[in-house]
Amino acid sequence: MGKGEMERLNQILTGHLTNIHETLQILDQTPASSLRKVSWDEVIKVGEQLSKNATTAGMLFTGEKTKVRALEENMEAYFNGLQGLLLLAYGSTVGAGPTLSSNIHASIKQVVDSSFLLWRECVASYGGPHGSSEQQTTIPRLAGTVWEACSALKKTPATNIVAIGRAMTRIAVSMKDVLREMKELEPCSSDPTGEAESQALESNDVDADDEFGKDLSPEEMKVAQLAIGVVSEAIIVIKELIRSITGLLKKENLRDEQDGVEYLEKLLKLCRSIGVQVDELGACLYPPQEFSAIAESCKEMSNLIDEVGKELDNLNGSIEAFSKGCKSLHNALEMLQIETSASVVADAIPQNSSDMVEQMQNLAVQD
Incomplete structure (x- = not known):
């Protein structure tokens, strides 16, 4: 692919990453009590869809070579979903104490971090040989990491x-x-002379641990x-x-x-x-x-x-x-x-x- 196309993909990815990073910061803030309380089930539902999108991203590098436009569209859809996940997670912290908020933040951060790794690799790999063994192993593995992070949302505590x-x-x-x-x-x-201990040391019959x-x-x-x-x-x-x-x-x-x-x-x-x-x-x-x-x-x-x-x-x-x-x-x-x-x-x-x-x-x- 051309150098210009690669630069464009990197610019688009950087924009998405910056936007998500800024949105993630709101999870450090305490939401107003008047804000609608979001059920954690809604967060899990969006997480399930996001894991499917991650699988789709991984499949872009199998079969026929994907066009730049298709990659851009998948990237945009994915990060829109991730943005929605963050906003819902923030809404779920209404009434949450420090412990629950910390659990929610940690779980969402795993999804964000794994997503960043996946899409950075997708964009970096797009300029390389299509269908290479590295693409077919690294990208599906990273997509699997996203799936695990989204699945872990089900185990995140939903109440204080x-x-x-x-x-x-x-x-x-x-x-x-x-x-x-x-x-x-x-x-x-009970040996007052310590003879038994001395003999054990001399015979090296002592565990190193x-x-x-x-x-x-x-x-x-x-x-x-x-x-x-x-x-x-x-x-x-x-x-x-x-x-x-x-x-x-x-x-x-x-x-x-x-x-x-x-x-x-x-x-x-x-x-x-x-x-x-x-x-x-x-x-x-x-x-x-x-x-x-x-x-x-x-x-x-x-x-x-x-x-x-x-x-x-x-x-x-x-x-x-x-x-x-x-x-x-x-x-x-x-x-x-x-x-x-x-x-x-x-x-x-x-x-x-x-x-x-x-x-x-x-x-x-x-x-």
Whole structure:
């Protein structure tokens, strides 16, 4: 094809890409409450049509050579559809909180990015040999990426409750990972001489992935077991919180998009903070254990649980199972705090009276 035709195609594509990029920016803005709320089903429907258009674009490079005009027409139809998808997606964010809006933006961005890659390749390939093996593999693959991105729209949460519930579920999964690592901690060998460990090292019978410093003293193991109980109870509380929130829809206490979004987002923020404390707690269990940090983490987690209960009460969503879980978690936290406090005191006391006498004799008395 002529150089002029190729330049024209590139100019047309650049115009489409610029227009879509500018339209995409509106998804970062909060729509006015007076704007018509768009159902996510409408977005999915347009996405399905867009995936068909992507397939059509990929077929342009099979069979007979396509004329420039046909490519231009397909490009225009495709980007008009993509423009419509973005505007509908923006309308679907009416009443959406930050979490739902973030999910929608991420899903739409995947469609846009995959579309850009497809059409850049289509235009770049048009000037090359028609029907080449590269065209017949690269372009259909990119069209398939668009299809996957459009199909993923069906899995995008359509409501605040679903979006926030999924985010809380991910926090619970992360906490389970911490719990699993906690359970891998083991007590130190009963061999007082350490002969068994020394022999294992000398015989190279040690996994290269094994971590040093994971074996705990009996006192540290007791703290670890109590910490395992805390994290187990915390996971239960998060699960019951999710059940409480999803139950609000069934009770019609929450109309999802407008009512209670602020409280739901606060609950998610609190859950994330609890997840951070669980991470901190897990990190403190490796020897030498940081008893003061563990006690501080317990105090912070206890306060966070109280805040969660208050925010859930604001939604009239508290249930008996959640309250029971909070009580069990508070009990587990109290037991761990007591144990760590005792350990801090024990560490501060000299091993025997002779140690104390020696320390007193070493004191310098100033005149």
